[in-house]
Amino acid sequence: MSDKNIGGGSAAGQWYFNTSTQLPEQGKKTRIEHRMGPYESKAEALKAWKIVQQRNKKWEDDDRKWEDAGENGTDHPKS
Numbered sequence: 001m002s003d004k005n006i007g008g009g010s011a012a013g014q015w016y017f018n019t020s021t022q023l024p025e026q027g028k029k030t031r032i033e034h035r036m037g038p039y040e041s042k043a044e045a046l047k048a049w050k051i052v053q054q055r056n057k058k059w060e061d062d063d064r065k066w067e068d069a070g071e072n073g074t075d076h077p078k079s
Contacts, residue, residue, distance in 0.1 A: 013026070014026070014027070014037060014038030015039040015044065016028060016030065016035045016036060016037035016038055016039070016045060017035070017037055017039070017045040017049050018030045018034055018035060019034045019035070019049075020034040022049065024039075024045035024046055026042070036048055036052070
């Protein structure tokens with residue numbers, strides 16, 4: 001099986017983000033369950049992780065507001 005990605009570049013030259021170690025790595029070194037990517041650069045891999053963290057925090061905050069509104073008997077907030 002080839003290690004080429006759909007774009008035609010070698011996967012070994014691509015960057016991935018390891019969600020277990022929370023570090024970028026070049027090439028497919030980590031199992032797919034713990035790998036995000038590919039990205040063109042180490043900086044892009046790090047940026048993607050920051051975006052994931054920001055979105056997760058927003059979703060958690062929104063969930064907390066939703067649950068608090070339900071417990072207080074008020075209407076759920078609009079997104």
